[in-house]
Amino acid sequence: MLRISLLVMLVLSSASFLFAQPDETRNESCTSIMFGKDATDDGSVITAHTCDAYYRTWVNFVPAQKFDRDTTHKVYWGTMHTHTAWSMDGMQLKGEIPEARETYAYLNTAYPCINEKQLAIGETTITGRKELHNENGLFLIEELERIALQRCTKARDAIKLIGELIKEYGFADYGECITIADTKEVWQLEIFGEGPDKIGGVWAAQRIPDDHVGISANIPRIGELDLDNPDYFMASDNVFEVAKNLGLWDGKETFKFWKAYSGEKPFDIREYFVLSSMAPGLNLKFDADELPFSVKVEKKVNISEVIALYKQTYDGTEYEMIRNLKVAHKTKNDDGEEVTDTIISPAAHPWLAKDKRDLMNALEENSVYRHRPISVQYCSYSWIAQLRDDLPDEIGGKVWFSLDIPRLSPRVPIYCGNLSLPDAYNYCGHKHFSRQSAMWAFTRANRLALVNWGTGKEIVEPEVTAFENRVLNETEFIESRAMELLKKDKENAANGNPTQLCREYLTDYSNASLGSAINRWWELGDKLWVDMRWKF
Numbered sequence: 001m002l003r004i005s006l007l008v009m010l011v012l013s014s015a016s017f018l019f020a021q022p023d024e025t026r027n028e029s030c031t032s033i034m035f036g037k038d039a040t041d042d043g044s045v046i047t048a049h050t051c052d053a054y055y056r057t058w059v060n061f062v063p064a065q066k067f068d069r070d071t072t073h074k075v076y077w078g079t080m081h082t083h084t085a086w087s088m089d090g091m092q093l094k095g096e097i098p099e100a101r102e103t104y105a106y107l108n109t110a111y112p113c114i115n116e117k118q119l120a121i122g123e124t125t126i127t128g129r130k131e132l133h134n135e136n137g138l139f140l141i142e143e144l145e146r147i148a149l150q151r152c153t154k155a156r157d158a159i160k161l162i163g164e165l166i167k168e169y170g171f172a173d174y175g176e177c178i179t180i181a182d183t184k185e186v187w188q189l190e191i192f193g194e195g196p197d198k199i200g201g202v203w204a205a206q207r208i209p210d211d212h213v214g215i216s217a218n219i220p221r222i223g224e225l226d227l228d229n230p231d232y233f234m235a236s237d238n239v240f241e242v243a244k245n246l247g248l249w250d251g252k253e254t255f256k257f258w259k260a261y262s263g264e265k266p267f268d269i270r271e272y273f274v275l276s277s278m279a280p281g282l283n284l285k286f287d288a289d290e291l292p293f294s295v296k297v298e299k300k301v302n303i304s305e306v307i308a309l310y311k312q313t314y315d316g317t318e319y320e321m322i323r324n325l326k327v328a329h330k331t332k333n334d335d336g337e338e339v340t341d342t343i344i345s346p347a348a349h350p351w352l353a354k355d356k357r358d359l360m361n362a363l364e365e366n367s368v369y370r371h372r373p374i375s376v377q378y379c380s381y382s383w384i385a386q387l388r389d390d391l392p393d394e395i396g397g398k399v400w401f402s403l404d405i406p407r408l409s410p411r412v413p414i415y416c417g418n419l420s421l422p423d424a425y426n427y428c429g430h431k432h433f434s435r436q437s438a439m440w441a442f443t444r445a446n447r448l449a450l451v452n453w454g455t456g457k458e459i460v461e462p463e464v465t466a467f468e469n470r471v472l473n474e475t476e477f478i479e480s481r482a483m484e485l486l487k488k489d490k491e492n493a494a495n496g497n498p499t500q501l502c503r504e505y506l507t508d509y510s511n512a513s514l515g516s517a518i519n520r521w522w523e524l525g526d527k528l529w530v531d532m533r534w535k536f
Contacts, residue, residue, distance in 0.1 A: 028372050029053045031217045031270055032122035032179045033309060034186045036210035039297045043388065046306060047181040049122035050374070050382040050406060055080045055110040056428045057380050057403055057439040061420055064105040064116065072096040075143055080110040085426040095138045097169065103150035107399065107414065112146045113383055116416050117153040118397035120181045120385035121145045124216045126190060128175030128262045131246065134193040137170025137201065141191070145178060155180040155187050159205050159234055166191065167236065171201030175261070177216040180205075183389035183396065187234075188214055188293075190222050192261050194238070195246055202242045204235040204257045206293060213278045213301075214294035217270035220258035221293055267291045269319060269371040274309060304472065306384055307400060311407040313350035313373040322348040324367045325360065346454020347535075351377035351405070375407040377450070380430075380439075382406050383414075393417070394502055395482045404442040408449060408460050409521070410467035412513045413475070417482075417503040422511050424518055438514070441521040448528035452535040456528065463524060471513055482506055 030053075035046040078091040106115040114120040123141060144165060148158040158180050175192045186208045194200040206222045208214040209232075214221075226233050235257075243249035243260040258266045271291060276284045279295040314320045325348040329341045350373060352360070360368045381403050388396035394417025402409040414421070422438070429437030433444075449456025486502035493499070 028218055028376075030122075030124040031310075031374050032124050032177070032215065033274055033306070034122075034179050034181065034188065034208050034214045034216075034294075035297070035301060035306065036186060036208050036212050037184065037389075038211040039213055039300060040306075041300045041302045042386075043390065044303070044386040045181045045183060045186050045388075046303075046384060046386060047120050047122045047179045047186050048306070048310065048382070048384040049111065049113060049124075049179075050310065050376075051110055051123075051380045052376050052378055053380065054378070054430060055380045056082055057110075057430065057437070058082075058085050058428045059381070059401075059421055059425045060085045060108050061418060062106055062108045065103050067099045067101055067103075069101075071099040073099040073147065075138055077140055080142055083428050083431055095169070097138075097165070100151050104153070106146070106149040107418075108146075109381065109383070111142050112149050114385055114397060114399055114416060115149040115153075116393060116397075118183050118387045118389075118393050118416055119149060119153055119155065119158060120387060120397070120399070121148065121158070122179040122181075122216075122385075124177050124218050126175040126177045126216070126218055126220045126262070128192045128220060129248070130174075132192040132195055132202075132261065133174050134170065134196055134199055135172050136199050137166075137172035137193065139165060139169060139171055140173045141176040141178065148180070153182065155182045155185055156234075159187060159189055162189065162191075163203060163234075163236055166201035166203065170194075170199035175220065177220070179214075179216055181385065181387055183387045185210065186214075188216055188222065190216075190220050190257065190261075194242055198242075200238070202236050202239055202261065204239055205233070207232045208294050209296070211296050212294040213274065213297050215271050215274045217268065219264060219266055219268060219271070220262040221266050221271070222257040223259075223266070223290070223293060224254060224256055265289070269314075270374055273312065273314065273319070273374070277309075303384070303386060303400070304468075307411055307468065309374065310382060310384065311375050313375055313407065314371060315350070319371040321350055321352060321357075321368060321370050321373075324369075346452050349450045349453035349456075350375075350407075351450065353377075375405060377405050377446075379405055384411070391479070392483075392486055394486060394506065395479050402442075403439050405446050408446040408464060409442045410464050410517050411471075412510065412517055413471060414510050414514075415482075415506040417506045418510055419500070419503050419507045420511070422515050422518070425514070435522075438518050441518045441525070445521045445525035445528055448525060448532055451528075451532040455531060455535065459528065459531065460524060463520065467517060467520070478506075478509055 031050045033048050037043050037045045075095045076091045077094050104115040111123040144162050152158040177190045180187050187205050189205040191203040204222045244251050248260040272286050275295045278297045325345045326342045327345045329343045333339050357368045383399040383401045385399045397416035398413045400411035401414050402411045424438035427437040429439040449460045482502050485505050489499050489501050
């Protein structure tokens with residue numbers, strides 16, 4: 001994290017401060033960052049997702065299944081707000097489509113994220129023009145992700161399947177971007193409705209070059225389409241026609257997907273921050289009209305640096321929200337003399353709610369200016385997927401998962417080969433406080449840490465670092481042992497005695513780590529209640 005923070009301080013310090021206060025009504029729900037295999041130090045393909053809104057936090061594994069002929073797949077709306085892994089409160093059956101004869105196991109987050117074959121899908125809502133929306137379609141984005149993970153092993157196949165489903169049954173969501181990755185490559189797929197008079201959809205997909213980083217952060221990003229280069233571009237067959245018919249493109253000027261279907265400037269602070277920090281030599285400008293779709297990384301990243309990106313609140317840069325909230329701080333020097341310094345107030349934290357920002361600005365105009373950070377306090381859960389083609393799927397694919405504020409909750413590896421999760425992950429907890437829910441272990445402690453950030457960060461952040469360092473240091477041993485057990489599984493299967501020693505081992509490891517994190521954050525919450533009792 002240190003390398004990224006210092007680098008960005010240098011890169012961003014020269015950027016001009018030209019934009020108005022961010023629009024509070026604009027969607028700021030999620031952040032997906034992608035790295036091609038030649039942009040990472042271990043050859044991993046990476047995509048990621050922060051679920052930054054009031055979505056369910058229960059998570060489970062859905063097993064692989066086989067189905068009889070003529071079985072149908074039921075399409076529900078409302079799957080992202082249920083309270084437990086087995087509840088169906090608020091869900092509506094919207095239709096049915098033919099089921100596949102066989103499906104793959106997948107990790108069932110609110111936006112389903114990875115399957116047993118190392119196919120991973122991130123998501124950010126990009127909205128687009130309101131006139132494109134048609135709620136009469138069958139599919140919302142989360143169900144398209146689910147079906148792709150159940151039926152596909154490769155990113156390109158997932159894009160094609162989603163395109164076919166949209167064309168046949170219709171897309172009912174507002175604009176969505178999903179970042180689809182396998183062990184070889186990662187793509188950005190942006191989807192919109194086809195307008196009020198047509199149940200269908202329009203979409204374009206662009207591949208992130210192998211040595212590049214890309215980002216989707218709630219703004220359409222795909223520009224010119226080179227459909228003669230199918231290795232890097234795909235699109236619906238109506239991509240130009242819809243834009244012309246709806247008067248979004250005159251057919252003469254250079255067609256840009258984001259411009260036709262959004263009309264909004266195709267980047268803001270998150271895109272600028274990530275692309276600038278990974279390629280400072282490009283000297284990208286925050287006041288530019290457009291940024292590159294992706295950039296070549298100047299130094300290959302490791303997983304720790306990607307995790308650090310997801311903790312960012314722009315500390316030490318002019319984009320830090322609380323940089324002006326300073327107070328006098330008295331200390332004594334080596335000679336015992338009293339010295340007064342100026343520091344950011346210990347009561348100020350990087351996630352001040354709008355009411356508190358308004359209060360500060362009423363007391364002193366423009367004292368607080370919010371640029372949307374990558375790590376936000378309204379994050380339900382987040383994950384970073386590593387996909388590796390030099391390892392078997394059971395071991396090669398994993399997500400680094402956390403609940404609540406990404407900066408304040410530790411990431412725990414969950415492998416493609418895992419079979420289950422601890423019981424605490426069956427309960428969401430958004431609707432009420434519950435010690436059954438894993439979510440509340442983290443939310444409780446992290447919110448208490450914000451009562452006095454000067455104290456709280458010194459308690460929580462070292463715990464996050466220590467936990468993540470431990471699991472990172474264990475990786476080589478865990479995966480080596482898993483490889484030995486997978487070899488034994490294959491020997492047992494060849495002898496007519498099939499076993500799941502590898503998958504059971506990975507499950508036990510992940511679940512023990514998840515349980516350890518939950519227990520430790522309950523303990524931290526108890527400590528913070530005491531330490532913060534006079535600081536409210």
